[in-house]
Each structure stands twice: as structure tokens, then as C-alpha cells.
Amino acid sequence: MPDLLQLTHIRKTFPGVIALDDVSFSIRAGEIHTLLGENGAGKSTLMNVLTGFYAPDSGGLQLDGQPVRFASPRDSLALGIGMVHQHFMLVPAHSVLENIMIALQGVPLLFSRRQQRARIEQTIEEFGLDLDLNAPVWKLSIGAQQWIELIKLLLRDCRLLILDEPTAVLTPQEAAKLFQVLLRLKQQGKCIIFISHKMREVMEISDRVTILKKGRSVTTLEKGEFDQKKLAGLMIGGDRIPEWQKSLPFSEEIVLEIENLSVRNDRGLADLDNFSLRLQKGEILGIAGNGQKALAEALTGLTRVESGRVLAAGEDITRSCARSSYIAGIAHIPEDRKAIGIVPDLSLDENLILKNFRAKCFRNGVFQSRSAIRDNAEEKIGQFAIKAGPPGSPVRLLSGGNIQKVIIARELSEQPAVLVALYPTRGLDIGSAEYVHKVIADGASNGMSTILISEDLDELYKICDRIAVIFRGRLIGYADPTSSSRAEIGLMMSGEVSA
Ligand SMILES: Nc1ncnc2c1ncn2[C@@H]1O[C@H](COP(=O)(O)OP(=O)(O)OP(=O)(O)O)[C@@H](O)[C@H]1O
């Protein structure tokens, strides 16, 4: 098969950062090519160079054997190269249909609104997707928002699709669905560049894998030449993976009590229905099943509770705001890191003190103490191995995984009594994910209790003391990771058995 696209000796620097040092690789027609590399290795930047979002400092692209230069993503899109970004680019207040239509402006095939709608519906059906065209985007889960981005590219009939960590925001079922779609596209002769930190997926879907490390392409391997271990070894190189141990049995003391909590979502349906739960001191409690997000929001003061109570250390915090839940010692790692986890335009240093900027240690009389804020940032950067850019630059310029590390570092800095963590290792590379698990386990040994919300049963099994299973907004029961099988938990999640 001839190469569709070649990238040679790409270099891209930003002020104070060498994002890409020297990267070369090629894409063949009809292949699924995975890019693998640690947080900050340069994957997203490379894709942004490929699509014309950034101009490379040096190096070149060849499409169908001809040199090309893209001045903007519009140019690459015109030649059939489309990308679903790691952080989506949708208009939240507009409907799904409107968001898709904006993207189709200038596509000549479509005339009336009715015809456009029909074509969009046909594509949704052809790929078996589940999407309500009239729903406003802000009401959709991140997974559903991603389908919109993908549909935009399908409607444009792109021949090279780039998906930057698509599965980080999908449930296992949604990811399986996505893989079906990708395999189908491959059969139609399309090329796909896939980025993921999940080795199991990489093994499942890739025809070839290219490994990036610190802005350089290390090697490209064909199917059959790699296994999970080999890939991890190449990706991590000489870096050390942190080690940790599960904490000792936790204490009897109850730190958080949820009594008959009911929460309705924006569509008026019950996300939590008479839900009760008790969290003990030093416990790591996993939550599986749906309704998890409503639970996290209720605990952190981000949603209105319909009925029921939440008690933190015996004190009623049911109707408190986000700030008072913070004062009650509840830290929160949210699902949507860019929307509510950070203030994108503030610097890394400032984002690290968002919650405790009033603290004396960061003040100098009535002024903020710049040096204390900087020292705090340096400490956190070292501790969490955050790959930071030049001081003072906005935090949104960090790589996806590094933004996640900033949030975790901030949330854990005040030694919270309770950590409510939604998908905390989403988008983290193997070493960083392990470090977050270590922080949670070490926290537990020091008496921190964690509610860990994750789609990843492997993660829940690995770190949790107990797993609470929710079905239709109710607690079905608790599973013990040391004795319950995945099948048992699966059945509980579908509401069929209770433990
Ligand atoms: N616009 C920018 N300005 C300054 N620095 C940037 C910019 N974009 C990326 N960087 C830096 O370039 C490096 C590579 O980032 P990139 O986003 O490509 O990493 P990545 O491999 O996609 O990582 P992740 O797995 O965390 O998403 C990082 O150090 C990042 O901070």
C-alpha cells in the first residue's frame, strides 16, 4: 500500500518549550495507526501541525507523494483530513443539529435545511449512533458530545480521521461502539490516527503503532511486532513507575453519610433516587453504574438536591454551595477538566491556589505573595511530575494529561477529609496514573476517604476497598473486589442481582 501521508523531521517549539524535536512517520491508506507516548510527549501538537493548526518550525508534509503546506485546519479539511480534538470545540447553548450545521457551512452538496437534516439523520443511523439532534449540547454527556465531533467529519467524508484520545471520555460500551465505527471506516478505505493511553485498546485496534518520547519519534511497529509490555517499555524508557500498596483496613468512623438522597437531572429524570451511602474514614469506595455524576455534584455543592441529606463529619451540608463543601473538607476532581477543573487563562501557579488563595501563607498583608505562590507551584510541579511550560503562561497550553495533574495536585494540597474523584486517571499515561493511585492509597493510610468514580473496572478493582453499585439511581449493593467477580458486578450494574 502506498503512503497517504508522510511527515518528515517535524520540529515545533513554543516559547521556552520544545514540543516536537524531530518526528517522522507515515500513514498508509486504510490503516489504523496509533500514536503512543507519555503526557506531554507531543502527540496533540503533532496532530495540530498535521492539520495546519500550527505551522512547524521545520520539516515537511507530503500528501499522496506531493509536498503540502497547510496554513489552517480549513486547508487540511478541504483535502479530507479531519480531527476530533482532545478538548471539543462545540457551542454549548446550541442544539446538536445547529452545531453540526455550523461545521458543514461551505460543503456544497447540501442545500435546504431539511435536506441537511435528512443527511445527518442518515449518517447517525448508518453508524448506529445514539444522538438527539434537538438537544442542546450543554445537556449532553462528554461522550455524546464526542459523537457530534465525529459526525461532522463523517459528513464531510474525510479520508484521514484523527482522534485525539477519544476513548478517555467514553464508557466501555461507548468505546466498543466507537471501535465498530472505526473498523467500518477502515473497511471503506479510510485512514485513522488514534491516540490513547489505554494499552488494551491499542492492542485491539492498531495496525501500526508509532511511539513518541519527549518530542521524538522512537519507532514504528507493525501488528505482530508488539505487545502491551513492549509498548509500555518503549514509551516509558528509563522513567520510573511509582510503587504503592493498598492501605491497611480502614476505621469504623463515618466521615460522610448520605441519607435518602434524590437528585433530578436537567431533563427532570431521577439521577439519584432515595440513595443512601456511608463512607468510613480511610476508606476508598468505588462507585460503579450510572448516577455517579449526580452523586459527585450533590456532594460538592454543584447541583440542587431534591430531598434527602448529606452529612460531612456529622454536619448537614445538603444545601451548601461549592465553597462550603470545600470548607467541610471535600475535595473534587471533576469530570470535565477544562470546563470546571481549571481557569484556562490563568497561569499554572494561580490555578494551583484557586481554592486556598485566601490562605495566610499566600499573602503578604493585603497583597498576594508572588514568591509563596511560585514556591508552592515549584513544589507541586516536582511532586506530580507536571510538564509545565514557561512560568506565567496560561494553564490551557499544557498537555491534556498535565492539566489533569494540576487539578489533582491542587485538590490534594489541603489534605482533604474526603476526596470525590471522577475518572481521576483519565488521559494520564501509565506512570502518572500509577502516581495518582499512590496518592489516593497514601492518603487513605493517613485517614483520607475517597469516593472513586470510574468507568474502568480494572481501576476500581485495583485500588478500592469496596465497590458500591448504582442502578437506576439506587444503591443496589456493595461488592468486595477481593471476592466478587467482574461478571457479578456487571450483573449488579444491570440491576439483575443485589449483593
Ligand atoms: N500552544 C502551546 N504553547 C505552549 N506550549 C505548548 C502549546 N501546545 C503544547 N505545548 C507544550 O508542548 C508539549 C507537548 O504537548 P502535547 O499537548 O502535544 O502533549 P501530548 O503528547 O498530547 O500529551 P497528553 O497525553 O497529556 O495529551 C507540552 O509540554 C505542552 O505544554
Ligand SMILES: [Mg+2]
Ligand atoms: Mg494530548
